[in-house]
Amino acid sequence: MAIGRRIRTRRLDIGMAQDLLAQRLGVTAQQIHKYEQAQNRITSARLLIIARALEVKVGWLVGEDEIGPVEEGLAGSREGREMGRVFS
Numbered sequence: 001m002a003i004g005r006r007i008r009t010r011r012l013d014i015g016m017a018q019d020l021l022a023q024r025l026g027v028t029a030q031q032i033h034k035y036e037q038a039q040n041r042i043t044s045a046r047l048l049i050i051a052r053a054l055e056v057k058v059g060w061l062v063g064e065d066e067i068g069p070v071e072e073g074l075a076g077s078r079e080g081r082e083m084g085r086v087f088s
Contacts, residue, residue, distance in 0.1 A: 003047070006061050008036040010054045024053040044086065 011021055018029040018036075025032070025046070034040040035050075042050070051058045 002063055003042060003061055004036040004038040006063070007032075007050060007054065010056055010061075011036075014054065016054070021050075021053055025049055 011018070018032045022029040022032045031040065035042055047061060048058055051061055054061075
C-alpha cells in the first residue's frame, strides 16, 4: 500500500492527472487507480517507468531514498545498477 500511496502523493504534488500518467505508461486511468489503491501489483519494470514519469528515484517510491529528480540517469544510479543486476 505504501508504494501506491507514494505514487498518488507524487502525482498530486506535481499536478498530474491519472489520465496523463496512464498515457505516459501506456495503460488506462483505471489501472493507475488500481496501482494507487494497491489493488494490482506493480512489476519492477513498471515501477521504473512510473518513477521516470513522476521524475523521482525508484528508491523513493519504495521508501528507501529522499525524493529528488533523477539527475545522473538510470545507468549511473544505484537503482539502475540494481535493475541491471536483477535482469541479467
